[in-house]
Amino acid sequence: MERKRSCRKIELLAPAGDLYRCKTAIRFGADAVYIGGQQFSLRSRASNFTLQDIREACEFAREYGSRIHVTVNIIPHEEDYDGLAEYLKELEDAGVTAIIAASPAIMDIARKNAPGLEIHCSTQLSVTNAEAAAYLSDTLGIDRVVLARECTMDDVRAITASCPVETEAFIHGGMCVNYSGRCTLSNKMTLRDANRGGCAQSCRWYYHLYHNEEELTQEDLFTMGSKDLCAAEYIYDFIEAGVSSLKIEGRMKSEYYVASIVSAYRNLIDEIEETGTRLSEERMQYHLRQILRGENRQTYPGFYPGRAGRESLILHQNSDLDVNHDFLGVVKQYRDGVMTLECRNVISEQEMIEVLAPGKLQKEFPVEWIRDENQEYMSSCRKPMTRIQIPVPFEVHENDIIRRNYHDRRKDQR
Amino acid sequence: MKLVVSVNHTEEIRPCLENGADEVILAVHGHSFTALKKTAPGDLPDNERVGLLVNQLYFPSEMDSMHKLLDEIGNRSFSSVYFADPAVAAYVRNKSLCRKLIYRPDTLVTSSKDAGWWMNRGISGVTVSPLLTLEEIRKIVGHQKHLELIIHGYTLVSASRRKLVQAYLNRNVDETDGLSIREESRDSHMPVYETEEGTLVYSDQIQQSFAYVREFAESGVDRLYIEGVFMGTEELLDTVHLYRTILEKDHPETELDEYKNKYKHRNLGEGYYGEKTIL
Known part of the structure; x- marks a missing residue:
């Protein structure tokens, strides 16, 4: 063929x-x-x-x-x-x-x-x-x-x-920790059919491990995530x-x-x-x-790299990294050097933020001031989905993402 | 209709056949993923009532080994060959061995249309998923012939290519028998088996079909399969004998009560027969 x-x-x-x-x-x-x-x-x-x-x-x-x-x-x-x-x-x-x-x-x-x-x-x-x-x-x-x-x-x-x-x-x-299509842990534990979209991710739950009557469970319970x-x-x-x-x-x-x-x-x-x-x-x-x-x-x-072993599994509580903390909002409008941002997180004056835009290098800038929709100045916005205005030293576009800037943020997740 | 049983040792072949099985299935070492006890290819007996479990998913480096096994099997008189990898069907497509193939992909066949598609490849049969309700089974069987139903045994719940217990304990797992896990909010144990191929987790319950097996046989199901994993020889023989009795005797209540009493320590249940999965 x-x-x-x-x-x-x-x-x-x-x-x-x-x-x-x-x-x-x-x-x-x-x-x-x-x-x-x-x-x-x-x-x-x-x-x-x-x-x-x-x-x-x-x-x-x-x-x-x-x-x-x-x-x-x-x-x-x-x-x-x-x-x-x-x-x-x-x-x-x-x-x-x-x-x-x-x-x-x-x-x-x-x-x-x-x-x-x-x-x-x-x-x-x-x-x-x-x-x-x-x-x-x-x-x-x-x-x-x-x-x-x-x-x-x-x-x-x-x-x-x-x-x-x-x-x-x-x-x-x-x-998935198991072969796709061949895992029915969810079906077994919750009757939710993993092969029709209902997977409850039971592999990530916690289990005690036994050998006959002897419990082998260690300090952290067994999990298969x-x-x-x-x-x-x-x-x-x-x-x-x-x-x-x-x-x-x-x-x-x-x-x-x-x-x-x-x-x-x-x-x-x-x-x-x-x-x-x-x-x-x-x-x-x-x-x-x-x-x-x-x-x-x-x-x-x-x-x-090869057969996945211990290092490929989550053996302890999930990471406490909270990357969603970085996400600050979505640009809704830009005019005359000022963007209207739909806020998704707390954002404050003097904070360094950056723009994530398609095909462009991230650019950072400080929040010089924040205004609400009534043109009232505020030191910070704490209410998600509020629309605020922030000056931007360069052009941005609708639906660009605004996030916190961490130049030296490193993640050692492996 | 055949009553089929998977055995753990070649020594169990003859007793199972004498106790009422029509066919006995051996797992082939290096080629069977979902079996605990396996037989080396060189030790497979020539027997027309022995079928082979060759349900490995093969990676590129294992293809030569698969070809070699299938070439050997093709020259011998085994009754059936269970497979899960489409590459097996591909290799024997124009060979006589194709007519002995039974597609056994664990959970992937849940409709008569999918079963029918595989039957149109010239194979011998298809094993339907054990996760179906009685109603669903009746519908599928009503639309498609040459099907196999798993009527008794521990159901495989998950299969991983990773050695999960070894990873957790951070040592080699010497305990080949007797491992189990219990979800922290539940009481029942799910048997676990770990090999070089990975980790298998089974249901906490042995699915039984005492009340339905005659209906299955009379509805045109080709093969009724007893899964012998985690069963000792005595229990295996008792189980085969019981199902043969149920199939042939109008009133098997005495034998049924004796069996249930003898194995009352076993967690027997009806699996998904009465419980439909949800989304």
Whole structure:
């Protein structure tokens, strides 16, 4: 079979739980965004897109040269096929580029009813070798396979080298500790079906460990939570292996997370492509710092270095890092050197803040004064969603993000 | 219809067949992920009533080993081969071994359409997810033939490629049997097994189908599977015998009561038969 290979540069694929975050991801540089409709998708609590939203997302994406992928990745029960064929046709008509699916039956229905949609095989199927991908390509006509998160970088290279379809690999975000699609801890403990979007993350709960009657539990109870993935340091490996898409997990994540993580990866990828040579260690560390600024959980590069062991797990209480503390607000308007900011956190006079804007270097400046909507001066704003005015020494744009500035903020999360 | 049972040792093959099993399944060392006790490929017996569990997910460096095993199996007389990796189906696609394949992806087949898609690949059967209600099972079975149902045993709850217990204890895990975990707000224990392949966690309850197995057999289910993990030989043989009795005898109440009394220390339950999962 003729090998399908994308001629595009490596794709940065971002998550979005709603239309606003989808637009944020696109503005901040995502080449593609994956979203969930109100039916047929995992992460049911992050699947808020009506068909109208999806159409609007596609239109917005087109303006930026971006693409929309829609997850149709449930493991369907008998009653879950109602309306599916029609839904897939609507997605095709709306301009969706691809669906991400885990059920062969769903993929088959898509191929027959909406042939204009690319079919991306979900990580739920845990594809771990090229022969499996080739089989699914031959039998279902898939266009891309999302590799299992248990693949090492050697595996990614080997699979991509002989895979007849594009490969997509996770580069950032939450990691399941168990093989995708094969974990029913949530089903068992809460009856919430992990394979239809209801995962309660029971792996992260706390357990006592026994050997027969003897308790082996240590000071901290046993838990199975995985550190989040951050594999930015493997960016060259992904590119050289020929991986087509780098996936950021996180449809449940906030707009700030989406903006900061997407922006940071965008800047990293763009600098690599513009430079043409390997970035210096200093530049790589700069980009890693920017990426980790958006993180509030401990991270690890997953299985990419090799079989993930103790260091890949959260064995104690979750990190007390609170990166969301950095997020101060969203620019709503700029005129004559003054921005109107929709405040999301406490912001005070004389504080050093910075602008996170798509495709631009962060610029910092002090808060010289703050005015409320009645033009009354205030020393600080403490009420989220309040609109305030702050002078800015350079132009900013609607939907730019404002955050605290920490030049030397370092995160040793590994 | 066949009554199938997975065994932990080759010594259990003959007694299980003599006690009412139609087929016995052996896990193959290096190729079976969800089994505790495995048999080396070189020790597999030639027996037309023995099937093999080859449900590993294979990584690139393991593909040659998979090919080699499948080539060997193809030349022998095993009754069935359970698989989870589509690469297995790919490799034997135009070979006679394809007709012995049974797709066993743990939780991934929950509809007749998905089962039917796999059957259209020329394989022999598909194992339906054990997480379905009776109603769901009836619907699937009504629309698709050649299915297998897991009717008895501990259900696999999670499978990780990481060695979670070793990581937590920060030492090698020598305790191969008897590990369990208990969620801090619950009383029941979930058995845990850790190997080189990773960590398996099982349900706290043994799912049983005493009241439904005849209905399953009469509805056209091809295979009724007893999972022998964590069972000693005596319990395994008693279980096989009981289900054979239920299938063949109109009033097996005496045998059923004897079994329940003998194994009253076991946490027997009906799994998801009466409990539908929610989102």
